[in-house]
Amino acid sequence: MNLRLLLFSVLTFVTTFDLMAKPPAYIKLPDGVLLYTDSLFTDVPYAVKLEVITDNIIRVTAAPGKEIVPANSLVTVYQKQAGLTWDILPSEESLVLKTKKLIATINRRTGAVTFTDLHGKKILAEKQPSGRSFQKAIFDGQRYYSLTQSFQTDGGEAWYGLGQHQDGVLNYQGQQVSFFQNNTEVAIPFLISSKNYGILWDNYSLTKAGDIRPLHQLGAMQLYSKKGEKGWLTATYANDLHNPQIVSVERAESSINMEYLGESKIRLPEEFTPASGMVTWEGMLASDLTGIHQFHFVYGGAVKVWLNGKLVLDRWRKAWNPAPAIIPWNFNKGEKVPVKIEWIPEGESYLSLKWQEPLTEDQKNSFGFSSEAGKQIDYYFVYGDNMDEVISGYRTLTGKAPIVPKWALGFWQSRERYKTQEEILATAAEFRKRQIPIDNIVLDWSYWKEAEWGSQEFDEKRFPSPDSMISLLHKKYNTQIMISVWPKFYDGISAYNNFDRNEWLYKRNIADQQRDWIGKGYISTFYDAFNSSARKGFWDLINQKIYTKGIDAWWMDASEPDILSNVSPEKRKLQMTPTALGSAAEYLNAYPLQNAKGIYEGQRATDPGKRVFLLTRSGFAGSQRYAAAIWSGDIGSTWVDMKAQIAAGVNFSMSGLPYWTMDIGGFVVPQKFEKPNAENLEEWRALMTRWSQFGAFVPLFRSHGQFPFREVFNTAPEDHPAYKSFVYYDKLRYRMLPYIYSLAGWSYHNDYTIMRGLAMDFSKDTAVLNIADQYMFGPSILVNPVYEYKQTQRDMYLPVCAGWYDLYSGKWYNAGQKIVAAAPYERMPLFVKAGSILPFGPELQYTSEKQPAIITLNIYTGADASFNLYEDEGTNYNYENGAYTIIPIKYDEKTATITIGNRQGSFKNMLKKRTFRINMITPDKARQLDLDTKCDKEVVYEGKPLIIKK
Structure with a gap:
């Protein structure tokens, strides 16, 4: 060489x-x-x-x-x-x-x-070496990357948070979560682990979290027709669902993919009539993979699924408003499993079926985030001694949650919708006449003239004097009023023209001449909330037209933004292009955050002495700092939907945002409840009863939905158990205000979480990790909703601690056991953790009726207990500058001593003297929950320490 x-x-x-x-x-x-x-x-x-x-x-x-x-x-x-x-x-x-x-x-x-x-x-x-990836992408002519970051754990943990989703899943181990803001689906890119860490993924684009492997179309499985031919299922179309044997079309199909708006029109045969017909897919499924296969459905209308002859899915959702469902099924390699899918579309509707292959053992202990568009991977790792510390870290990063006005913790009445001024005043009058506690009444959409959506002006024929209406609600009926505002404008009205001149509007919907569903249909669009000037312009508009009349709070509907319902992510991005900050692909999911920002900052600047309160249908990481509470959208009025709200609310709360609520009774109603016979009417009353019991123990207590009207006096007569149950829990909620308002105070000062997954408080009890139908309301109350018709008892688990008491009877139970709890029609099982102090106030008709000069302290013994009673002025922001009090209350189990400590802090018009009535509940001394009977001890407290012996 x-x-x-x-x-x-x-x-x-x-x-x-x-x-x-x-x-x-x-x-x-x-x-x-x-x-x-x-x-x-x-x-x-x-x-x-x-x-x-x-x-x-x-x-x-x-x-x-x-x-x-x-x-x-x-x-x-x-x-x-x-x-x-x-x-x-x-x-x-x-x-x-x-x-x-x-x-x-x-x-x-x-x-x-x-x-x-x-x-x-x-x-x-x-994961290494390939857990992080950057794939080049281009959106709107700009260079981006599709970003992926995967993580590996040692197993034995559960993953929560990730926003609000409707699949009934609590623990997201082995599950995929999509971040695409949609009616009922809220994307919050924060995951929290039962091992006391969290990941905040700072990206706003279309994202998948958890098990980020791709979902496959149905055709990726081995398919067999009902005659055994390989490669497809047999699809049968009948135009009369009452005579399904009369077949309109029968054909081979290997995919069911009608997930987004307009796809069913393209993919269903022309000969089929969706409004009156039924589709059936039959055959067999097989896989060369052994293990749990996850079937992901999106459906509108009615759908039933049988696998191997077993009914595994039976769901309904209003045709225009699709919902998700997940069905796991264990396949053995090469095994043929008979399948039948029956779908009644009820009009232009939605049905999609995708699946995901089994996880390997390694994959079961991994999760990731995969985002469509970004410049770089950006995430925060948060560690704590417990899950509360992790959520506190999230709020350190994204902002404190301001305390809601005290009235917001009372009961709200709403309906879709009060159509006139007379209706809303008559409703408030009826609540006061019947002495049913209420604090807030809600005026939903369409108080404007039909052709003037976005004007923010009342239709004078139906609301001739909104100023007087609001004044009456405040002064005569002692209620607040919340009003619906949408970021939506009809083409050609004055407000539209003003925003258009300033280039504050998304214009694609206008260019497409897309009409909405109102009357003859009107062309509309939304404003660009990423534009700071547009946000200010929107606040100036609603301030001038509405806030100056005395409105108390804002209901921010369709804030996804739902420019056109049920569109694909690709269509949504087109509708939002361009945003003021850049590509819609990059900023897709952050719209509700910016929309809330504009109103929060606008009101605080305009009226700094009054707490802002927003209820919005969508949110994002950080929404809590703008006083935004989120509700779970236009859910269905079914028992299945009610159950799904438990996991939805718990995971949302564990995503770091403390204020969540739902439509008690669900929003969209099956036909059997719209014009019910006697049997269906009783089921409707039972559904409203069980849902109201549940709703009284979430952060915000509100009823809303389509017809039937949701007021309790329209649900049932006074002598009906449905009526009696509602009034009982409504009054109990008000008597618990010292407890609930303290939780709100903790949520700001201590970054507390009100609605708590069991893993938060019982981290060493692995039995709680997957319990999706129980949760803690504050530190003391175990809530166990009843979500099956005619159910009068329910299976439940009492987590490991010092013990439990039945709230109503005071009966003692050992912890760490499964029990069958009594659940009579008028009561939901509620248990109190041993080592708890529950403060109860006076009976109220509204939160500001009187101060809690007498507070009953129920001490549930069996372990040391403490409670910091929090109070402030209730309606302003003076607490940010130290205007609040904390009264520390402690119970020492060893000495059976109660200490009411030195009052810390002060505020204007605070109670300087009050009476504490004390009840001791012990394992050998059951005590009924009766707050007006003679107490064990009574002391007068003037801010100085008191020591009370048992």
Whole structure:
């Protein structure tokens, strides 16, 4: 060999070996460390940055190339803590960043990050070497990346949060969650683990979380017709569902894919009549994979599914308003499973079926986030000693949750809709006449003239004097009024023209001449909430037209934005293009956050002495800082839908946003309840009863829905148990205001969560991880909704603690056991944790009727107990400047001593003197819940410590 060539080869080998041997460079930064990966291990080199936010929060960003670009996040608003310190400990293989509470280790070649506690015990790790990926993408002519980050755990944990979803799933281990804002579906990109960590994924684009593997179309399975032919199912179309034997069309089909608006028109045969017909798919399914296959349905109308002769799905949803469902089925390799799918569309409707293959053992202990559009991967790892600390970390990043006005914790009455001024005043008058407690009445949409949506002006024929109406509600009936405002404008009205001149509107719907469903149909669009001037313009409009009349709160409907219902993500992006900040693909899911921001900031600037309160149909990470509560959208009025709200509300609350509610009774009603016979009427009353019992124990207590009217006096007569039950729980809610308002105070001052998954309070009890139909309301009350018709008892679990008491009877139960609890028609099972203090106030007709000069303290013994009674002025923001009080109350089990501590703080017009009535509930002394009988002890409290012996 030529000597020169040999020398060159040796030098090349040495250089290559040297490059492989040397770990990539890193740079210490004032806020963390920046590392560059080795392209031999990561295909392309990219930068990874660890940034210390607090001792228990580390931000991870990664981007192709050598640069991490500073980002102006819409989600985060944190300020860096002063005096933070940490250490960087390099080695040949890794970089270790160590704070006072957490260790993050970066592999110097792959860039993968592992999080451990201070003892080196692994908490969570990015998968390596291929857990992070950047795929080039272009949207609106701009360079983006489709981003993926996968994580690996050691198993034995459950994952919660991720917003509000309607599939009834609580623990998202092995489940896929889509982040696409839609009616009933709310995307919150925050996951929390039962192992006390959380991931906040800072990306607004179309995203999948959890099990991010692709969903397959039905045709990816092995299909067989009902005659056994391979490759398809037999689809049978009948135009008269009462005579399904008369077949209109029979054909081979290998997909069911009508998920979005307009797709059923394209894919159903022309000969079929959806309004009166029925479709049946029959045959067999098989797979070469053994294990649990997940079938994901989206449906409108009525759908039934049988697998191997077993009915596994029986659901209904109004045709225009599709819902999801997940069916797991265990396949053995090569086994043919008979399938039958029966669908009654009830008009233009929706049906989609996709599936996901079984998880491997490794995949069961992993999760990820995969987003369609972004400039770089950006997430925050939050660690805590418990799940409350993790949620506190989320709020450190995204903002505090202001305390709702006190009246918002009372009962709200709403309907779709009060059509006149007389209707709304008559309803308030009827509640007061019957002495049914109420604080808020809601005026839903269409109070404007039909052709003037977006004008924010009342139709003077139906609402001739809105100022007087509002004044009467305030002064005569002592109720607040909330009003519906949509970000929607009809083409050609004055407000539209003004916004159009300022280029504040999305114009694609106008260009498409898309008509809505009102009257003859009108062309409309939404304003661009990403435009700060447009947000101010929208506030100025509703301030001038509505707020100046005395409105108390805002109902922000269709805030997804629902420019046109049930469209695909691709269509939604077209409708939102362009946004003021950039591509709709990048900002897709953040619209409700910005929409709430405009109204919150507008009202606080206009009227700084009054608490802002927003109820919005959609939200995003950070929505809580804008005083936004979220409700679960236009859900169905079925028992299945009621049950689904339990998991939906718990997961939403565990996503870091403390104020959630739902339409008691559901929104869209099956035909059998619209014009019910005697039997169906009784079922409707039972559904309303059970739902109201549940609704009294969520953060916000409100009834709403389509006909039948939802007022209790329109549901049942006074002597009916449905009526009696509602009044009982309504009054109980008001008597519990000292407890509930304290929870609201904690939610701001201590980042507390009101509606709590059992894993939050019983983290060492693995039996609770998958319980989706029980939850804690505050620290003390175990709520167990009844969600089956004619059910008078229910199976439930009492988590491991010192013990439990039946709230009503005071009967003692040992913890850590399954029981069958009594659930008579008028009562929902409620249990109180041993070691609890429950404060009850006076009976009220509205929250501000009188101050709680007498508070009954029920002490549930068996363990030490404490409760910090929180009070403030109830309607303003003075609490932000220290105008509030805390009265610490403690019970010592060993000495049977109650201590009411020194009152901390003060505020204007606070009660300086009050009476505490004390009841002791013990395992050997059951005590009925009767707050007006003689108490065990009574003391007068004037702010100084009191010690009370049993």
